[in-house]
Amino acid sequence: MADVEEPEKKRRKIEELTEKMAVDGEHMGSGDWDGRWNHVKKFLERPGPFTHPDFEPSTESLGFLLETCKILVIGAGGLGCELLKNLALSGLRHIHVIDMDTIDISNLNRQFLFRPKDVGRPKADVAADFVNNRIPGCQVVPHFKKIQDFDESFYRQFHIIVCGLDSVIARRWMNGMLISLLSYEDGVLDPSSIIPLIDGGTEGFKGNARVILPGMTACIDCTLELYPPQINFPMCTIASMPRLPEHCIEYVRMLQWPKDTPFGDGVCLDGDNPEHIQWVFQRAQERAANYNITGVTYRLTQGVVKRIIPAVASTNAVIAAACSTEVFKIASSAYIPLNNYLVFNDVDGLYTYTFEAERKENCSACSQVPQDLQFPPSAKLQEVLKYLTENASLQMKSPAITATLEGKNKTLYLQTIASIEERTRPNLCKTLKELGLSDGQELAVADVTTPQTVLFKLKLTS
Amino acid sequence: MAATKASKEQKYDRQLRLWGDHGQEALENAHVCLINASASGTEILKNLVLPGIGAFTIVDGHKVSGEDVGNNFFLSNNSIGRNRAQAATELLQELNSDVSGNFVEESPDKLLDNDPEFFHRFSLVIGVQLPEGTCLRLGSVLWNANVPFLVCRTYGLTGYMRLVVKEHTVVESHPDNALEDLRLDQPFAELKSHIQSYDLEGMEKKDHIHTPWIIIVAKYLEKWFSDHNFQLPKNYKEKEAFRQLIRQGILTKENGTPEDEENFEEAIKNVNTALNPTKISSIVEDIFNEEQCNDITAQTPAFWVLARAVREFVQNEGGGNLPLRGSIPDMIADSEKFINLQNVYREKAMQDASVVSKHVESLLQSVGKTSESISEQDIKLFCKNAAFLRVVRCRSLAEEYGAETVNKDEITSSMDGADGEMVLYLMLRSVDRFYQQHSRYPGVYDYQVEEDISRLKLCVHSLLQEYGLNVNVKDDYIHEFCRYGAAEPHTVASFVGGSAAQEVIKIITRQFVPFNNTFIYNAMSQTSATFQL
Numbered sequence: 002m003a004d005v006e007e008p009e010k011k012r013r014k015i016e017e018l019t020e021k022m023a024v025d026g027e028h029m030g031s032g033d034w035d036g037r038w039n040h041v042k043k044f045l046e047r048p049g050p051f052t053h054p055d056f057e058p059s060t061e062s063l064g065f066l067l068e069t070c071k072i073l074v075i076g077a078g079g080l081g082c083e084l085l086k087n088l089a090l091s092g093l094r095h096i097h098v099i100d101m102d103t104i105d106i107s108n109l110n111r112q113f114l115f116r117p118k119d120v121g122r123p124k125a126d127v128a129a130d131f132v133n134n135r136i137p138g139c140q141v142v143p144h145f146k147k148i149q150d151f152d153e154s155f156y157r158q159f160h161i162i163v164c165g166l167d168s169v170i171a172r173r174w175m176n177g178m179l180i181s182l183l184s185y186e187d188g189v190l191d192p193s194s195i196i197p198l199i200d201g202g203t204e205g206f207k208g209n210a211r212v213i214l215p216g217m218t219a220c221i222d223c224t225l226e227l228y229p230p231q232i233n234f235p236m237c238t239i240a241s242m243p244r245l246p247e248h249c250i251e252y253v254r255m256l257q258w259p260k261d262t263p264f265g266d267g268v269c270l271d272g273d274n275p276e277h278i279q280w281v282f283q284r285a286q287e288r289a290a291n292y293n294i295t296g297v298t299y300r301l302t303q304g305v306v307k308r309i310i311p312a313v314a315s316t317n318a319v320i321a322a323a324c325s326t327e328v329f330k331i332a333s334s335a336y337i338p339l340n341n342y343l344v345f346n347d348v349d350g351l352y353t354y355t356f357e358a359e360r361k362e363n364c365s366a367c368s369q370v371p372q373d374l375q376f377p378p379s380a381k382l383q384e385v386l387k388y389l390t391e392n393a394s395l396q397m398k399s400p401a402i403t404a405t406l407e408g409k410n411k412t413l414y415l416q417t418i419a420s421i422e423e424r425t426r427p428n429l430c431k432t433l434k435e436l437g438l439s440d441g442q443e444l445a446v447a448d449v450t451t452p453q454t455v456l457f458k459l460k461l462t463s
Numbered sequence: 464m465a466a467t468k469a470s471k472e473q474k475y476d477r478q479l480r481l482w483g484d485h486g487q488e489a490l491e492n493a494h495v496c497l498i499n500a501s502a503s504g505t506e507i508l509k510n511l512v513l514p515g516i517g518a519f520t521i522v523d524g525h526k527v528s529g530e531d532v533g534n535n536f537f538l539s540n541n542s543i544g545r546n547r548a549q550a551a552t553e554l555l556q557e558l559n560s561d562v563s564g565n566f567v568e569e570s571p572d573k574l575l576d577n578d579p580e581f582f583h584r585f586s587l588v589i590g591v592q593l594p595e596g597t598c599l600r601l602g603s604v605l606w607n608a609n610v611p612f613l614v615c616r617t618y619g620l621t622g623y624m625r626l627v628v629k630e631h632t633v634v635e636s637h638p639d640n641a642l643e644d645l646r647l648d649q650p651f652a653e654l655k656s657h658i659q660s661y662d663l664e665g666m667e668k669k670d671h672i673h674t675p676w677i678i679i680v681a682k683y684l685e686k687w688f689s690d691h692n693f694q695l696p697k698n699y700k701e702k703e704a705f706r707q708l709i710r711q712g713i714l715t716k717e718n719g720t721p722e723d724e725e726n727f728e729e730a731i732k733n734v735n736t737a738l739n740p741t742k743i744s745s746i747v748e749d750i751f752n753e754e755q756c757n758d759i760t761a762q763t764p765a766f767w768v769l770a771r772a773v774r775e776f777v778q779n780e781g782g783g784n785l786p787l788r789g790s791i792p793d794m795i796a797d798s799e800k801f802i803n804l805q806n807v808y809r810e811k812a813m814q815d816a817s818v819v820s821k822h823v824e825s826l827l828q829s830v831g832k833t834s835e836s837i838s839e840q841d842i843k844l845f846c847k848n849a850a851f852l853r854v855v856r857c858r859s860l861a862e863e864y865g866a867e868t869v870n871k872d873e874i875t876s877s878m879d880g881a882d883g884e885m886v887l888y889l890m891l892r893s894v895d896r897f898y899q900q901h902s903r904y905p906g907v908y909d910y911q912v913e914e915d916i917s918r919l920k921l922c923v924h925s926l927l928q929e930y931g932l933n934v935n936v937k938d939d940y941i942h943e944f945c946r947y948g949a950a951e952p953h954t955v956a957s958f959v960g961g962s963a964a965q966e967v968i969k970i971i972t973r974q975f976v977p978f979n980n981t982f983i984y985n986a987m988s989q990t991s992a993t994f995q996l
Contacts, residue, residue, distance in 0.1 A: 034540050036529035040950045043619075047912060049946040050939035051987060083957065086536050090502075090953035106473045110513055113558055117470075137540065205481055206965070206975070210989075242673070244801040245793055292798045304480065311480040314513040315968070318506065318961030325954040326620075326986050336620075339989045347965050348639055350978035353991040 033138065038063055041092045044335050056334045066092040067138075070332050073159040074098045075148060075175060077124040079312055080165025080201050082114045083321030085128055088163075089136040091329045097159070099144045099151070100125040105273065111314040148175055149452070153182055156196070161328050163199045165321065167310075169221075169228045170398060170449050172200060173366070176213070176221035177451035180367050183216045190216045197331050197338075201324040205311045208320035211342045211358065212327050215367065218341050219358040222366035226393055227358075231308075246296035249288040250305040253281045272307035281306060319345055365395060365455055374444065374457045378434035382413060386429065389446060397448040404444050406437050413444075433461065471515070471561065478514050486972040487515065491561075493586040493971045494518040498571045498601075499525070500551035502951050503617045504591035505537040506960025508555050511967060518563040519555070520585070523548035524570030534953040572597050579604045587611040587970055589963065592951070595895040602627055602860035611970050614860075615963045618894065619947025621887045622959040622984030625996075626857050626966060626977055632766040633853040634845055635974040641851065644788035647681055648695055648740050651787070657807045658682065663712065671714060672722065673797040675804050676730035680737050683709050683730075695738050702738070706731045726795040741784055743777070743850070750852055751777070761830045765837050769845040770852065772822035776815065786815035786846040816846040857980040863996045869930045870996050877994060878934040884983035884992035889926065889936055890944045896922040904949035915945045955986045 045062035072093055074084050077100035088096055102124050104115045114131040115124070125143035132141050144151075148171060156162070156178055166172050176198065184194040198213040200221070213220055238244070239251045258270050263280050271277050282302040289297045303309065323343055330336045344354040363370045376385060382402070389400045401415035413428050413436060415421045428436060438444075440461040445454040472479070479487055493516055497504050500523045508519055525531075525547045532538045535551070542550035548566035556564035567574070567581075571593070574581050582588055588605055590598060590612065598614060605612040606627065614625040646654060658681045661674065687696065687705055696705040709730050714722040750756065751774045755767040776786060789812025791805055820842050824834045862868040877885035897905050897919055905915035920941050927934065962982065969977045981994040 034529045034532070034543065037533040037540075039530040040534040040952050043946065043948045043950045044952065047909065047946050047948075050942050087954050087957055090534055090536060106470065107476045109474045110476075110478050110515075113509060113513055135536065135539065238795075242797050244796065244798055244805075293802050294798070300476070300480070303476075309477070309480065312477040313481060313965070314510040315961040315965035318510055318964070319958055320961075322954050322958035322961060323986075323989060325957070326952075326989070329952075329954060336987055343989045346639075347962065347975075348637060349976045350993055351962055351966075351982055351991065353984075353989070355988070355990050 038092055041066075044329075045333055051336065053330075053334050053337050056336075062333055063092060066332060067094050069095075070161075071095045071097070071159050072328060072332075073156070073162045074165065075162065075171075076100055076165035076167070077112075077114075077128040077143075078102070078108065078165060078167065079111045079203065079314075079317040080321045080324070081124070082112045082128055083317055084163055084165055084201075084325055085114070085132045085141060087321060087325035088328060089132055089139040089141070091325065093328070093332065094139050096139070097142045097144065098125050098129060099146055099148055100128070101145065101147045111312060111317055113314070148178075153178070157182060159196060161197050161199065161331055163201070163324055163328055165201055165324075167202075172221050173450040174452055176215070177366055177453055179213075179215040180220065181453050199324045199327050199331075201320040203312065203316045203320050206313070206316055206346060206348045208316050208345045209343060210320050210323040210327070210339070210345075212331075212339045213341070219360045220364065220367040222394075223361040223364045224342075224358050225396055228396075230396060243288065243292055243294060246285070246289055246294055246298075246301055247305050249285040249292070249294060249297055250281065250302050252288055253284045254306055257284055270306065272303065278303050278306060316345070316347070319347075361394070366451065372455060372457045373460055375460045375462055376433060377463070378438075378461045379432050381430055381432055382436060383429040385433070386414065389448075397446070397450055400446045400448045402444055402446055403454075404436075404438060404442060433459070475515060482968075482972050482974050486974050489972045490968065491515055491517045494520070494584065495967060495971075496520045496522060496582065496585040496588045497591065498522045498589065498593065499591040500535075500537070500547045501531065501592050501617075502535040502953055502956035503615055503959050503963075504589070505535055505551050505555060506957050507589055507591070507615065507963045507967070508551075509537070509558065510960055510964030512555055512558045512562050512564075514968070515559060515561050516971075518565065520565040520567060521548040521552050521555075522567045522569060522571055522574065523551070524568065524573065534951055534956065536953075571601060575600050575604065580608075582610060583608045585610055587613065587967055589613045589615060589967065591615050592617075594898055596899070599860055599864060606859050606861070613963060613967060613970075615959050616891070617951045617956040617959050618891060619944065619950055620952070620955055620986040621891065621947075622955055622962070622982075622986065623888070623891055624959065624963055624966065624978070624982040625860070625863075626980045627860055628855065628857050628970065628977075629859075631855045631970060631973075631977060632764070633855070633969075633973055633976055634766065634769075634848050634851075636848070636851045636853045636976050637974060638851050642736060642739065643790075643792055644741070644785075644850065645677060645737055645791065646741055646784075646787065647677070647684060647737050649784075650681060651811055653807055653811055654681075657804065658685075668714060668722075670797075670800075672724050672726060673795070673800060674726055675794050675796040675800055676726050676733055677737075677791065677794070677804060678800075679709060679712070679727060679730040680734065683712065684738070695740065696734075702734055705738070706734050709734070729794055743783075743785060747785070747850060747852055750854060753854075759826055759830060761832060763830070765841065768823060768826055768837060769819075769842065772819050772826055772842075773845065773849055775822040775826075776819045780818050781815070785849040786819055787812040788847055788850065789813070790847075812846070816843050819846055853976050855977050855979050858996065866929060871930065871932060873994055873996055874930075874932055875934055877992070878932075882937075884985055884990065885994065886936055886940050887983050887985060888981065888994065888996075889923065889932075889934075890940050893919060893923045893926050893936075893941075894944055894949070896926055906945035906948040908948070912945050912948070916942055919945055952986075955984070958984055958986065 042063060046058050046060055048058045070093055072088055074081055074096060077098050103121055104119045104124055106120055108115060114128045119127045123145035125145045129141040129143035133139050164172060164175060179196050179198055182194055184191045195214055195216060201210045202208060234248060234251055239248055243249050254270060282299050285302055286297045327338050330338045340357050342356055342358045346352045362368060365372050389395055389397045399416040402413040404411055404413055412425055414425045438459055442459040444457045444459055446457060447454045475487060495516060497508050497519060500521050527538055527542045527545055527547045527550050529543055532540050532543060537551045537554040546568040548568055552564045552566040582604060588610055590601060602612055609629060612627040616623045658678055661678050663682055696702045709727060713724050713727045716722055750770055756771050756774060759768060759771055789809045791808050823837055823842055827834055827836060874885060877883060894904055905919045906912040923936050923941060966977050969975045978993050979995055981996045984991045
């Protein structure tokens with residue numbers, strides 16, 4: 002636990018220094034030097050023709066950024082490292098960063114807060130240390146945790162949240178969390194309960210940045226169709242009709258490995274273990290040779306097993322920069338923020354496209370409109386599950402369904418806990434009528450894609 | 464040594480999947496020069512050092528100021544007063560030990576006065592936050608020396624990039640949505656006979672449902688041709704009829720309902736694109752008609768020798784077509800049928816490439832060079848990418864700035880919207896004028912902002928008048944650019960840093976296509992535009 006204490010100690014020390022060095026008039030924080038914030042001040046202290054209607058130039062604004070504004074950065078990877086740097090150099094000092102990963106050598110081509118000696122250490126910790134050392138006065142607080150390890154009380158303390166995630170599920174969870182923080186009085190949204198969410202994503206030479214005002218503008222789930230589900234190869238192709246080197250690799254990963262258990266019983270294939278990849282590579286080559294398929298390489302093998310997405314420093318820099326500019330605009334009220342989606346692609350020249358993503362009227366996350374489930378009473382529970390996972394607007398991963406029957410809360414099916422899965426599995430083959438569900442019944446569905454259960458209204462069709 | 468190579472493969476893995484080992488090699492053999500280690504400059508370099516550029520040299524005569532440290536991740540406050548090139552080199556070097564970092568404590572103007580050939584050694588020069596005079600001087604030297612020049616600046620919420628390169632050829636442009644090269648409208652002999660080996664009507668069910676859609680379309684096209692005077696289905700109606708024809712070929716079950724034949728569904732879906740006539744794009748035709756393609760000499764770069772060789776192929780053995788690309792998309796089929804079909808395409812592609820190779824050889828011989836000067840690998844790569852060749856030519860800065868050669872049309876037509884990015888370009892040109900007149904930028908100090916508005920307005924008007932530009936620049940922009948006070952906010956500098964670095968990588972690796980030639984980023988609206996000035 003020593004690693005966790007160190008940043009705490011440093012932070013408290015910096016706070017003491019700050020108090021001692023406060024000077025009237027000028028905002029000299031810990032170790033501030035002459036001219037330090039000149040570039041930033043011009044946007045805070047001068048009026049202009051394009052500023053936000055609410056903007057008031059003031060010498061106090063810098064103080065708000067430096068002392069009060071609290072930002073949460075989610076992810077300390079390709080986007081996260083850039084975001085921390087950008088925010089720190091824009092006058093923001095109170096920054097928390099969450100990342101559940103440790104540093105891998107393949108991160109080093111773009112995650113510039115890490116060095117070869119840091120491989121294996123938690124990203125959040127190393128990133129925070131680096132920024133705090135390089136930018137005097139900056140107080141990044143790291144959390145080597147999953148976003149799901151925190152609850153509303155944690156998230157509520159931030160003025161703005163910026164995401165640099167590599168998972169749609171995590172984005173949706175964060176999205177759902179901020180929506181759950183919204184408070185409505187007599188059906189009217191209380192603006193002070195809104196925490197803006199800036200979200201960035203990159204893949205190779207493509208990227209996007211968006212501004213989400215939960216409850217007001219399009220949320221992640223409103224535009225779920227922009228994230229089409231990953232297509233996997235059909236099983237019959239993998240099992241008996243391979244044509245591409247990728248098919249051969251998937252065969253070894255999905256069928257041969259569980260059968261041969263080459264590194265022991267119950268030892269799962271670890272994409273980060275070179276020995277595992279080597280084993281898969283060799284056997285994939287053998288299979289490919291049997292079918293006269295060329296092209297199986299070590300690099301391809303690793304790419305398929307780990308579902309690797311190519312990445313470079315430049316795209317991450319661009320998208321994080323756009324996101325950080327939006328954070329600054331919102332934190333300072335200096336300009337009207339992006340409304341609300343930016344797409345970037347620099348394969349052929351540089352291309353950007355900016356548009357307003359629209360809210361979905363019946364969005365399952367933010368519309369407060371109860372979701373309908375329409376099924377005949379003879380439909381099996383399995384079909385309901387299939388709908389929840391395959392419907393383009395829902396795209397749930399492993400939904401758990403509960404219903405109130407005879408005054409008691411009954412779990413109809415839950416996949417993620419083995420013992421409960423086994424117990425409720427027979428329900429999948431039962432019809433909705435057999436399960437005792439009636440028309441108008443409320444079903445509560447929990448899933449990794451949302452921190453709150455989603456309520457559905459069951460409509461039994463004839 | 465082996466350990467370093469392996470760890471480099473691991474470190475660069477994510478980018479090797481984009482530009483390959485040969486792209487990485489080109490990057491590691493490059494040496495770029497950055498002029499001015501302001502935030503925009505160091506951000507650009509950061510994005511070149513991380514992926515492993517061979518070497519960089521920073522040229523900067525400035526001393527580090529408190530303001531510099533405030534927006535720059537690669538300057539620390541204990542370097543205040545030291546030379547900026549040196550200070551930045553230390554912290555940039557620290558990012559990647561594979562890279563060699565150098566610095567020259569000198570202003571570019573001095574170097575241009577005393578030793579302009581200093582710049583000839585670089586793969587590319589990046590000029591950041593350069594005053595107009597220096598920029599034009601440097602532009603002229605680099606243009607004559609054929610060294611690519613990338614001008615970048617961050618000015619308030621505006622990002623700007625200008626690429627200056629005489630001619631940049633690209634073989635591997637990696638287009639996002641390339642059409643396949645299937646030749647279904649004019650199957651080559653080997654493909655024809657392969658198609659003939661299939662008997663759709665006579666084959667067993669298990670073969671029927673695993674026949675590649677390419678074969679299916681080809682077979683039905685033969686039927687269509689005999690009924691339609693050898694004309695391809697052209698419009699929607701005919702394509703729809705053709706799709707129906709294929710649908711009729713789906714086997715039926717005993718009860719009369721159609722079998723589940725995914726391969727036939729694939730065939731139907733692909734009718735739209737698979738029947739497009741094979742033809743050479745206008746971009747590639749233009750390349751074939753270029754002067755360099757016509758006049759092959761001993762100095763002709765490999766790209767043009769190869770282009771000429773392919774042109775010879777097209778006009779002779781190719782019968783009007785490029786060498787076959789040789790790849791086919793994945794499709795529902797059993798392994799054997801797919802691999803056999805794939806091999807038909809692959810072998811024909813190899814054949815075409817070796818014919819092109821003969822043309823290359825005779826062209827090289829005709830100018831007294833050996834066939835070793837262009838490798839087989841390069842010939843194969845060229846043939847595979849023949850449909851995607853690109854050439855980028857940028858006008859010089861002298862042409863952009865010259866009163867006689869300014870691109871009035873581009874500027875005037877882009878000012879139509881009046882709130883687009885072109886007005887930002889005109890403002891940048893105007894603040895440069897202001898700098899020339901007053902030796903400072905407008906609005907740097909608070910008290911100057913108001914007074915400088917009218918001064919800057921004069922600069923705008925003199926600019927428009929000098930170039931005869933009949934456009935209106937709104938007062939709001941003049942006010943805004945005084946407000947900026949030549950600030951270089953870090954987030955905008957970082958956007959420029961990412962954008963510029965990738966353009967540099969494109970030039971060095973000769974992969975993907977660089978912009979031509981002026982890119983403006985508006986951080987206020989998060990929009991951008993590219994102009995050819």
